[in-house]
Amino acid sequence: MHKVKFIRPTSLADAVQIYRTTPGCRPLAGGTDLMVMLHARTVRPEPQAVLDLWSLAELKGVRRVQDSVEIGAAESYTGIIASRDVQQHLPALAAAARTIGAAQIQNRGTLGGNLANASPAGDTLPVLLAYDAVVVTDRRAIPIDKFFIGYRKTELHPDELITAVRLPLGRRVAFRKVGTRAAQAISKVVMAVSGHPARIAIGSVAEVPLRARRAEAALERDDIEAAIAAVADDIRPIDDVRSTAAYRRAVTQNVLRGLLDAFARG
Amino acid sequence: MSPSPLPVPGTTVGRSVPRREGVDKVTGRARYTDDIAVPGAWYGRTIRSTIARGVIRAIALNPAFDWSRIVVVTSDDIPGDNVVQLIRDDQPVLAPIRGEIRHKEEPILLLAAPDRATLEEAASHIRIEYELTTPVSDIGSATEVFSTVDITKGDVASAQGEADLVVEREFRVGLQEQLYIEPQGAIAFPEADGTIRIIGSLQCPYYVHRALKRALKLNDQQAVVVQAETGGGFGGKEEYPSIVAVHAALLARKAGRPVRLIYDRHEDLAATTKRHPGVIRHRTAVKKDGTLLSQDIEIVLDGGAYCTLTPVVLSRAAIHATGPYSCPNVRIRARAVATNTPPNGAFRGFGAPQSLFAAELMVEHVAERLGISSVDLRRKWMLRLGDTTATGQVLTESVGSELVLDAALKAAPTARRGRGLSLVFHGSGFTGSGEKKLQGTIALEALADGTFRVLTASTEIGQGTRTIFCQLAADALGVPLERVSLAPQDTSLVPDSGPTVASRTAMIVGRLVQEAATEIQQRLQRERPPIRVEKSYIQPESIHWDETTYGVGDDRRDQNERRRLSERPAGHLPHSHRARRPAHPHHSGRESLLARPVRGQRHRRAADGWTGAGDHRRHPRRDRRLAGRGSGHPGKSVGRIAGEEGRGKREGYVPVTIAFTINGHSVAVEVSGSRRLLDVIREDLGATGTKEGCGEGECGACSVLIDGEVVDSCLIAVGQVEGREVTTVEGLADGGRLTALQQAFIAHGAAQCGICTPGLLLAAHVLLQHSKRLTADEVREGLAGNLCRCTGYTKIIDAVLSCTK
Structure with missing residues (x-):
C-alpha cells in the first residue's frame, strides 16, 4: 500500500x-x-x-495592486466575502462566494482550489471569466480565458502552483446561480455577465466553464434578443443526475434575460 | 358554581416536557452504534454484485494474499435458512454460490478483519465472475408481479358515460432516499452458549430478532436484539437492519469475536431500500359544474428485485389513491412489479405519497380544464362527515378537511408569487388488518420502590417514544413523570409491541400503555407492588376489514388530514422552485400527546413532501470528555497519543506528530497527517460526539470549530490543525453546565433523533458568537450547512433565536 x-x-x-x-x-x-x-x-x-498549502501566509489575503484586486490562492471564501475591496469592487465575486456550500465550506474553500479542480460547475469560475481575471502562478500570469482546456483540465504544468488571482477594478458584473436549493447545491446553471465589455460566462453547461462568444457578439451590438437566442447555441449542456440538457438550455436563456434586464434597470 | 376540578390523572399529556435523552443528545454523550467502542471487535464488510442480473459463475480469492487474518462468509456458512425473514421468502441473506443475482449491490460475500486497512486490501483480492442476463430495468418492461390490489365502488363505466368531461393524465414518481443522517450499522457479539447479541441502528427490534432466528437457526433466547441510540429511520430502518444484523451475526459467529458492520454513506445510498417509484394514471369524470362522478385510477409501483414490504406499500398507495375526496364511483387497480434494481421498501408515508402526489396534481388538471379554481374544486370534492371513502368506510367522526383548508388559505400570503395547494389524508396505524395480525404486546411494572417501568419494543428514533410512553403512563397512574421509566429496547427484556412504524407507536402502543397503567392504578388500591401487567392489542368490534375485497369498515382507526399550501416564486419561466413560505395546517384528531415532537414531525413530513415532488430522477448512486486522556491536567501537554490503535489502523502512512488543542486540552497524536480530523477525534481521542453523516462535507454532522470557525471535520487533514484550537460538542458545556444554547435546544425540542445536534450546536454557537442580534433568515443561512431530517428546522431556528437578544 x-x-x-x-x-x-x-x-x-x-x-x-x-x-x-x-x-x-x-x-x-x-x-x-x-x-x-x-x-x-x-x-x-x-x-x-x-x-x-493552507497555512502559507503568502497565499492568504486580499490586496489592492494598482488597478486590480489580488486574492491569495488559499484565501477562504469567508475571507473574500469579508474583504472590503471585494465588497466594493467585486460584488459579483462576493455573491458567488456566498452561494458556495455553506459556512463550513466557505471557511475552507479557496479560489486556487476552485481553479485547479476546474469543475465545469465551479461557482466562482464564470465570475472570474466575466472579470477577465488573471491566474497568477509561481512562474507566470495566465489569462482566465486560456486557463480551462478540457474537462477538468487546465493550462497548468504538472509542477506549477497557483499563487493568486488578479481581477480588474471598475467592471460591473452580475451573477446568478441556479441549483436545487440555496445552500450546499451544485449548480445546474451558473452565470456571470458583464455589459461593457460584453462578457457572458456560464458554468455547468459544457465540459468547461465557458464564455458564450456568439451571445457576447450580439450583446456587443446591444441586441439582447439575439444574445438570448444565440446563447442556446453557445452552450453544450448534457443530461445528468442534476438536470437535463433541455432544462439547462431553457434556464440559461431565462437567467441571461434576467441578468440583462437587471442591467437595463441599472 | 364550584370551579371545575383539576383532572387528577391527565396532567401530563398535552404538556410539552423535555425529552428524556435530551441532555445526552446536546452534550454528545448519546451513543449511536458506531460510537460504541468494542475492544477486540473486528471490522466487517459486504462484498456486493456489480451486475444487475445474472448468475455467479465463480468466486476466486487470490491465493497470493494472506487470508489467514480474514474471515470470509459465504452462503454456505448460513446455519439456518438463506432467507431474509419478512413477508415472502424470496430474498437471500447472501446470493448462493453459483446462484442467481437479481440486482446490483446484492450481497454475495462477507469479510471481517482486525483492522480497516487489511479489510480493504482483502476486498481487492476477490474476483467474482458472472454470466450476464439482460436485466429488467424499469416498470415498462416488468412482467413479474409481486401483488395486486383492486378496489371498486359504484360503477365507473356508467359514470364516465354521463360525464361532461373526462380528463386523463399519467404521473411518474421517482425513487426517494430516506436519508437518515446516521447510516445503517450493527455490532454483533457471539456468546459462549450460542447466543448472538446485536446492537444496532434500527426501528423494529423484533423484525431483526425473527430474521436472526431464521437465518442463524437460533431460539427465542439465543437471539438478542438491542437498539442503540438511532440517528433517524423514516422507514429506512424498518426492514433493512435485518440484513445488516444477520450479516454482522454471521461474521461474528465465524470469527468468534464481536464484529462491527457499519455502512458508509455511499454503500447506504447504493444498497439500501428507497421509496417505490411508480406510474399512476388517472381518468376522472366530472360534470361541467365540477361535480365529481368517477375516479378511475391505475397504479404500478416498482418493488425492485425482492418483495420486502411491497404488498403493504401497494396497499397503502391504493387506499389513499383517490385523495381526500368523496366520489360515488371509484375503480382502483394497483399492482407492484419486480425489476432488477435494489429492492424498495418502507419510507414515511409508505406508498401514500406516491398516489397522493398524483391525486393532487389531478385536481389541478381537472380544475384547469373546467376553468374552475382548484381551491373551489377541492372544497366541492372534499370528504365531509358522513361521506364514504373508496374502501367503504363511513366517516362518522371528526373530518377536518374544511377546517384545514380554511386555515391554509388564511395562512397563505396573497402576494404576486404563485401559490400551490395540496390536500392530503393519511391513515395511522398498521395498514389494513395489520394491527389484528401483529397483536402488539406491552408490559408495565409497578416496582417495590414506588417507581414504574414501561416495557415495549417500540423504539425512539427521534419522534419522542421514550417521552410519550412515560407521559401516558404517568398520566394514567396519576404520578409525577419522574417516577416512570422506560426499559431499554432489548428483546431479552421487553415484549413484542410490534414495529415502530405508521404512527402506531403513539396511537396503538400508547393506548396499550394507557390501559396497563389504568389497570395498575386500580390494582394498587388493594395490592402492593411489585405488579406486572401485560396488554395486547384487541381489535375493536367496530372495525372490520376484508383483505380480499379491500373494503367495508374502517381501514384505519383515524383519518388524519393534512394540507399544505405554499407560495412559490411565480417567475415567468423555470429557474428553481423554492418554497418560500410553506404553511401546513394539520388536523390530527385529538390534541397531540406531546406538543413538541408532534410539531417537529409535522414540519418534517411537509418537507418530505417537498423533496419528493422535486426528485423525479434516479439517484443511483467513548464517552469521556476530552480530559486529555491519561493526564488530567487540562491545558497542559499530555504527551503523545499513539494514534490509530485498533480502530481504523492504516498501514500505508508516514506518521507525523501533530500537536493541537482540543476543548482546551493539549494533545499530540502520531498519525498520518492526511488522516481526517474526524477520525482522529472519534477513534484516537474517543470523542464520539462528532458524527459522520456523509463523509463529503454535505451534511455538517461532523462540524467542529477550528480557531472558532465552523468546519466539516471530514474535510480536514489532521496535519492542518497543528498548533490550532479544535472545539467539539464535548467542549461546549462549561464544567458540566449546559450553555444557554444547549438548554434552548432541549427546551425547544430542537434535538429529535439527535444525530445532527452536535454539528448544529457548533454552527449555531459560532453564529451567536458573531452576533447577538440575528434574524430567522440569518440563522437559516448560518445553519444551511447542517442537515436535519427530523425537525424540519423550525424548532432549531426557534432555539437559536431564543438565545439572541
Missing part, C-alpha cells in the same frame, strides 16, 4: 521547491474536494505525498 507523506512547507518558496521535486505530490488547500477523494481513494494517480 502507498505511503502517503504529509508535507508542511514553511514558505511559498519552500512549497514551490517541494512541489517541483517530489514525485506524486498533490497540493492540498481547504480540502473540500481533495479530502473526499483521498478518503475514498479515488485520486489518480494515487498520491505519494500531500503538500499542505
